[in-house]
Amino acid sequence: MEKLQAAIEKARQRREATAAATGKSPAEARSASRAEEPGGDVWQAIPEHTVAAKTARRNRLFLDGRTAEASYFDKLRTKLIQQCRDNQWRRVLVTSATKGCGKTTTCANLAASFARQKDRRVMVFDMDMRRPDLRRPFGISNSHGFSDVLEGSVPFEETAVRLGASVIISANQSVHPNPSQIILQDQTARVIDEIEARYRPDVMLFDTPPMLSADDTLGLVKHMDCAIIVAGAEMSTIAQVDEVERELAEVTNVMGVVLNRCNYIDQAQTYYY
Ligand SMILES: Nc1ncnc2c1ncn2[C@@H]1O[C@H](COP(=O)(O)OP(=O)(O)O)[C@@H](O)[C@H]1O
Numbered sequence: 001m002e003k004l005q006a007a008i009e010k011a012r013q014r015r016e017a018t019a020a021a022t023g024k025s026p027a028e029a030r031s032a033s034r035a036e037e038p039g040g041d042v043w044q045a046i047p048e049h050t051v052a053a054k055t056a057r058r059n060r061l062f063l064d065g066r067t068a069e070a071s072y073f074d075k076l077r078t079k080l081i082q083q084c085r086d087n088q089w090r091r092v093l094v095t096s097a098t099k100g101c102g103k104t105t106t107c108a109n110l111a112a113s114f115a116r117q118k119d120r121r122v123m124v125f126d127m128d129m130r131r132p133d134l135r136r137p138f139g140i141s142n143s144h145g146f147s148d149v150l151e152g153s154v155p156f157e158e159t160a161v162r163l164g165a166s167v168i169i170s171a172n173q174s175v176h177p178n179p180s181q182i183i184l185q186d187q188t189a190r191v192i193d194e195i196e197a198r199y200r201p202d203v204m205l206f207d208t209p210p211m212l213s214a215d216d217t218l219g220l221v222k223h224m225d226c227a228i229i230v231a232g233a234e235m236s237t238i239a240q241v242d243e244v245e246r247e248l249a250e251v252t253n254v255m256g257v258v259l260n261r262c263n264y265i266d267q268a269q270t271y272y273y
């Protein structure tokens, strides 16, 4: 990690020097110098993962961009990119009021959508240690998971898989005995910073626990740029979504609400989404 810290510091100094010399804003200088910084070839070092069609289908992961379901996630991806670009946001927390609303399904399908598009580098992290489901739609079975990285016992590379050239996923493999402790520990912020500095993604998506069942997610929010709330139609009440939105808005930017499990929006277009 010390080497990594030194590389981050060196990259920062180089960015500032470039910004001063060219008159560019720090954000412009950052993207201009991206090719020289950590983040280039490190992506290639992550093993590529192929998702079995049957696994995807069983878990509502829509890999084929020509389907109506996939097109909904492509639209969500476009909105997410626009908002991240306009506001210079990178870290996006995905949460809901209660479990089962579709956070993991949304994160997984956004990952698939970004993998189809290829021009944005996106990392997806499983931060729901109580129901670590992100591995399921992709059929990821590594020996270690993202919670091991947060604990400092395993290097990130041992948990991560790459979907195409532009998406990296770090899932969990099992329920963690002490989820709150691991999310709320100081080290978590440092690990996220280090991964961001090393891989230089355009977007980082965090699949998190539901807000109304534990305080983990609120503890994590301070390290995020914005949040998406997934509401399950006929599961989440308006009062619940309001409460989650209010709590989040006090500490971060609420990007929007995704309505999932909605059977009645337009029967001609889609059944599920
Ligand atoms: N739109 C939908 N229609 C039907 N089932 C869905 C839909 N979205 C998700 N599911 C299913 O509901 C279950 C819970 O979804 P999940 O994404 O794991 O929720 P969360 O992560 O919020 O707990 C999963 O079995 C998933 O396949």
Ligand SMILES: [Mg+2]
Residues within 6 Å of the ligand: 103, 104, 105, 128, 131, 133, 134, 207
């Ligand atoms: Mg989940």
